[in-house]
Amino acid sequence: MSLPHDRARTAWPTEGLSFGGDYNPEQWSREVVLEDLALMREAGVNLVTLGVFSWVVHEPRDGEFDFSWIDGMLDLLHENGIRVDLATPTAAVPMWLHLAHPEILPQDAFGHPLAPGGRLGWCPSSPVFRGYALRVVEALAEHVAGHPAIALWHVGNEFGGGNARCHCPVSNDHFRAWLRDRYTSIDAVNSAWGMAFWGNTYSSFDEITTPSGATAHNPGQLLDYERFSSDALLEQYRAEREILKRWTPDVPVTTNFMVGLGPDVVDYARWAPEMDIVANDHYTYGPDPLRRQELAFSGDRMRGMSDGGPWMLMEHAAGAASWHPINQPKGPGELARHAFAHVARGSNSVMFFQWRASRSGTEQFHSAMVPHAGRDSRMFEDIVRLGADLTHLDEVMDTVVADVQVAFLHDNEAGWALKSGLKPTNQPSYADTARAFHNAFFDRAVTVDVVPAWVPLDGYKLVVVPGLFLASEETARHVAAFAEAGGTVVVTWFSGIVDEHNTVITGGYPGAFRELLGVRGEEFSPLTPEQSVDLDNGWRGVRWTELLRSVDADVVAAHSGGALAGRPAVTRRATTGGGAAWYLSVDLDRPSLDDFAARIIAQAGIVPVATVSPGVEAVRRASAESSYLFLINHADTEGWADASGTDLLTGAAHEGRVALRAGAVAVIRER
Numbered sequence: 001m002s003l004p005h006d007r008a009r010t011a012w013p014t015e016g017l018s019f020g021g022d023y024n025p026e027q028w029s030r031e032v033v034l035e036d037l038a039l040m041r042e043a044g045v046n047l048v049t050l051g052v053f054s055w056v057v058h059e060p061r062d063g064e065f066d067f068s069w070i071d072g073m074l075d076l077l078h079e080n081g082i083r084v085d086l087a088t089p090t091a092a093v094p095m096w097l098h099l100a101h102p103e104i105l106p107q108d109a110f111g112h113p114l115a116p117g118g119r120l121g122w123c124p125s126s127p128v129f130r131g132y133a134l135r136v137v138e139a140l141a142e143h144v145a146g147h148p149a150i151a152l153w154h155v156g157n158e159f160g161g162g163n164a165r166c167h168c169p170v171s172n173d174h175f176r177a178w179l180r181d182r183y184t185s186i187d188a189v190n191s192a193w194g195m196a197f198w199g200n201t202y203s204s205f206d207e208i209t210t211p212s213g214a215t216a217h218n219p220g221q222l223l224d225y226e227r228f229s230s231d232a233l234l235e236q237y238r239a240e241r242e243i244l245k246r247w248t249p250d251v252p253v254t255t256n257f258m259v260g261l262g263p264d265v266v267d268y269a270r271w272a273p274e275m276d277i278v279a280n281d282h283y284t285y286g287p288d289p290l291r292r293q294e295l296a297f298s299g300d301r302m303r304g305m306s307d308g309g310p311w312m313l314m315e316h317a318a319g320a321a322s323w324h325p326i327n328q329p330k331g332p333g334e335l336a337r338h339a340f341a342h343v344a345r346g347s348n349s350v351m352f353f354q355w356r357a358s359r360s361g362t363e364q365f366h367s368a369m370v371p372h373a374g375r376d377s378r379m380f381e382d383i384v385r386l387g388a389d390l391t392h393l394d395e396v397m398d399t400v401v402a403d404v405q406v407a408f409l410h411d412n413e414a415g416w417a418l419k420s421g422l423k424p425t426n427q428p429s430y431a432d433t434a435r436a437f438h439n440a441f442f443d444r445a446v447t448v449d450v451v452p453a454w455v456p457l458d459g460y461k462l463v464v465v466p467g468l469f470l471a472s473e474e475t476a477r478h479v480a481a482f483a484e485a486g487g488t489v490v491v492t493w494f495s496g497i498v499d500e501h502n503t504v505i506t507g508g509y510p511g512a513f514r515e516l517l518g519v520r521g522e523e524f525s526p527l528t529p530e531q532s533v534d535l536d537n538g539w540r541g542v543r544w545t546e547l548l549r550s551v552d553a554d555v556v557a558a559h560s561g562g563a564l565a566g567r568p569a570v571t572r573r574a575t576t577g578g579g580a581a582w583y584l585s586v587d588l589d590r591p592s593l594d595d596f597a598a599r600i601i602a603q604a605g606i607v608p609v610a611t612v613s614p615g616v617e618a619v620r621r622a623s624a625e626s627s628y629l630f631l632i633n634h635a636d637t638e639g640w641a642d643a644s645g646t647d648l649l650t651g652a653a654h655e656g657r658v659a660l661r662a663g664a665v666a667v668i669r670e671r
Contacts, residue, residue, distance in 0.1 A: 021049065050074075053092040085151065093121045126170055130236065158256055192220055256281045277311070403622075411453045484577040518581070521585065525564065557570040643657070
């Protein structure tokens with residue numbers, strides 16, 4: 001991928017890989033703060049996020065600003081050689097503002113305002129909140145402009161993480177205005193949403209409300225409400241960024257995404273062009289047996305949003321998080337493996353939430369770089385060791401992830417459309433198919449770019465369309481052009497079913513991709529968890545089947561029994577340009593999908609990053625001058641990879657093969 005001009009020019013906030021985390025010194029005494037600075041130097045911390053929840057510190061009473069605390073902290077951190085990712089404090093509304101203007105609190109789907117004291121206690125559409133928020137941002141930016149410690153601006157915090165969907169009267173008015181701008185006429189809204197169903201046709205924009213309450217709402221309206229909610233939050237980000245750019249034009253600006261499997265709380269892929277550096281908060285779920293692969297999927301999505309360039313890991317956990325039903329710590333060596341896995345997949349930073357574990361508050365049992373046990377702990381020892389190891393990777397800074405031959409198309413709008421309205425299987429999970437495919441490639445050391453549906457596909461050999469429920473005509477043409485130019489496309493079940501209005505594409509499934517695939521589906525037949533279907537080539541399907549017939553595609557596998565006996569299940573159509581378009585109308589179980597992945601990798605001519613033993617993750621970062629192979633052994637036994645070069649972490653030279661003890665990491669400067 002090529003880097004966009006502006007982002008390519010953005011200076012990274014630290015000279016080497018960024019290492020540190022959220023720092024909340026307002027929670028601690030001066031004695032503890034001075035100890036923190038000494039421990040940060042010991043650990044090699046070079047960047048901290050400061051002031052995320054400090055609005056009431058900056059403005060203890062309405063209109064009374066006091067920046068003495070931030071002045072002192074910026075000076076102390078600068079004196080200790082630590083750069084600052086300075087937050088605008090608008091994620092944390094002061095209690096005096098809630099008391100004066102309770103109407104700024106977001107309201108749930110039943111019109112109940114949220115209680116103050118939680119996260120992001122403000123309505124994204126509120127002009128009252130916007131006025132107060134921009135006032136404190138203006139005062140802060142003007143005051144700190146020019147301070148040498150500030151390396152990056154951090155707007156708010158995890159936008160939408162608590163206030164993404166507001167149903168207050170102001171949000172209703174804003175939603176109607178958003179719809180007027182998008183559709184111009186009420187007739188266009190009725191047409192897009194299909195409001196003739198149930199006789200719900202609107203006569204004017206004034207009749208439209210946010211989709212609140214318990215009613216089974218129109219799928220088109222639900223999808224547009226998701227889009228509106230994302231855009232409303234983006235307006236706040238843009239308004240704050242404009243002020244920061246005016247006072248500190250040379251300081252890059254970002255905010256922290258929460259990218260995982262998706263669909264996300266806001267549309268990060270459409271937010272990404274607004275960022276000087278694309279940043280992410282990522283947390284694994286302890287009981288997930290494949291959390292290393294989920295981490296990789298998230299990293300591959302971040303790289304897809306960063307146009308292949310470096311991105312920033314703004315937060316992750318040193319150990320256990322605190323919001324899951326069961327919060328399990330990371331196992332021995334897992335802290336380092338996760339950190340290096342993020343770097344391997346394009347991050348130029350390893351940042352944590354948070355530096356020191358809080359004694360009080362909602363996240364008092366969230367892990368931290370300095371745990372409750374303090375310096376004398378396994379956690380802090382691991383942090384110090386990680387900080388030292390990262391200093392050996394400075395030469396990797398100017399590289400990008402290389403040798404990517406596979407793209408997965410992923411779109412939050414498709415995920416939102418899937419959950420909006422009733423479906424053949426209700427409460428579906430958008431990313432299940434994508435994750436299953438990604439895992440099959442992950443196990444084979446094949447790196448994947450998980451990209452938005454509209455990005456250029458030049459240079460890839462294989463494009464996978466995994467459960468892309470919503471696909472516009474433009475997306476369909478985009479994918480077809482890739483196949484006609486000689487590429488290989490794999491489309492999975494329940495893809496291309498609806499258009500950008502969440503309206504079914506008629507004429508046979510999978511609507512948007514029907515002509516490319518040369519098939520015509522007539523009826524979906526989802527399976528219960530106890531059911532499965534056998535195919536005539538030995539594969540097995542679970543969860544999903546459909547009544548399908550081939551128009552001009554070869555049948556690779558057919559149903560071998562049951563109501564669909566003899567009907568196509570997996571097809572392949574050769575394109576005139578030498579490409580191929582595959583369709584999987586069943587959800588293959590893991591052994592079958594593994595077999596299919598091996599077959600498609602071979603047929604598409606995809607070369608793995610390296611030959612590795614089972615359980616070893618391999619990703620390459622490279623520039624025109626150098627190449628680095630990241631090897632991470634997630635297995636409980638010794639592993640290996642075929643590679644030659646010098647391990648940056650140990651200095652050891654390897655010829656032909658790198659041996660990896662259980663849980664070990666190596667970063668090989670390749671010859």
